Amino acid sequence: MSISSSQDERQSWFDRRLDEELKSTHHVGTRTIDMFIFPILHKGRYYMMSVSFKDGRFDVIDSSSASGTNKDLYDGAPQELNDLLSVYLDSKQQTLHAFRLASMKPKRMQMAWRNTTSTLDSAVFTMRHMESYTGKSCRNWDCGLQRRNSQQLLELRKRFMHNILLSEVNEQMQDIAYCVGQYDTQRLAQL
Template sequence: MTTGFETIRKVDMLFIPILQNKHYYIVCFDFKGEDIKIIDNMKGKAKAQKMARAKRVKEIVCDYLEVEYPTMHPKMSPLEPEIMKMSWQTEKNFVDCGVFAMRHMETYTGKHVSKKEWDSGLSKESPEQDKELVELRYKYLSKILLSDINLAKGEMMELLEKYEKMEPEKKEECKKNAEKKINDRLNKKY
């Protein structure tokens, strides 16, 4: 799979998803804005650990820049990562960090574009935000399942066609069964 970029020289921003202690967040390198941000949906969760991980990621990226993009290295290497504060950050949501991370990568435009807080389209932590996250789950899942690079796309399309032909009552039953399976998985202790 290609991204359309032959080199990092043509990239304004580099998003690096981090998985730490079963929690996803983003370290974003804004090359044009000369900025490094830690973008996380959780307020204050493991701040010291996030900072340590982001600094290590910065070292790795800067080592790469020093070799492959030496004019950018002196601009990025003295920078310290900063944890962003956003109005939609959460204190009680421990299951949607992956959805938040994808939304953050999709909507963050960086310091070089705007000085004001960016609009992720997410409300503050609330039942409204919960609804928005459900919609995003559907959106991202659909894009993943129906992507041309998904080897199981054909099978997914067949299942979708079968679902579309079902009676409304049967569709509702399938939906409830799926919700139950999802909730069972979320509540399962690993």
């Protein structure tokens, strides 16, 4: 979906994607969902946004510690998500949730492990955040990450790559396994 698409096209795409995601879960509609988590790719950097109706929170969870306002850092992404999700919930007869969401203001979480330099690891941070976030405040959330711990990020990167490569839904898994086998064969021959 392109940012140049019309609001109606973006809403239609958002509704279809959310419907598909909900069908793949055990939820019976939107009434049983307390929290929505959305991974975001913006300007080459990953982060996530979480909307928790149980806790009345709209959190922007970003591994970057760059300073600036939400508008400067995220353009209109939090407000657009708010608008898209509100319309979606209203279309599902979740008017109370849509109304509550309209009054939620996105807040950027100030986690101790945020990074000042790298955007390259933002995907690894975001995957870990998506695994561990349960709607708690920073004070009550320990995702196990430590600031400037490159070994920890390397281990997470390996684990995530392993899980992605060996996932049942990875349509390229057989081709990758073949290439790895070829590489190993060539490497052993050189030893």
